[in-house]
Amino acid sequence: MSKSLNVLGLKVPVQIKKRIVVGNMECYGVYRPHRKTIEIHSPRDKATLIHEAFHALCDRLGIGLDPMIEEILANAVELLITENFKVIQKK
Numbered sequence: 001m002s003k004s005l006n007v008l009g010l011k012v013p014v015q016i017k018k019r020i021v022v023g024n025m026e027c028y029g030v031y032r033p034h035r036k037t038i039e040i041h042s043p044r045d046k047a048t049l050i051h052e053a054f055h056a057l058c059d060r061l062g063i064g065l066d067p068m069i070e071e072i073l074a075n076a077v078e079l080l081i082t083e084n085f086k087v088i089q090k091k
């Protein structure tokens, strides 16, 4: 897997982390907007990478979606891609 994604011309590093905590919740992945970086637990987990790439895209576009709406769209895009293209699913 590449160690970065190209998000509309912005190089977004992808870091593999053993433990990812957001707030008080452990997650499969996260996009850190202040660092413009994606962290994922498993390098094989393309579904989470797609999800976090969507968050990076929203940040890149600067569209300022309501966080709940952005999360619904991120989940929907993740499903749309994983249900129609060959990608490795979350465990």
Ligand SMILES: [Zn+2]
Pocket: 051, 055, 071, 074
């Ligand atoms: Zn999300």
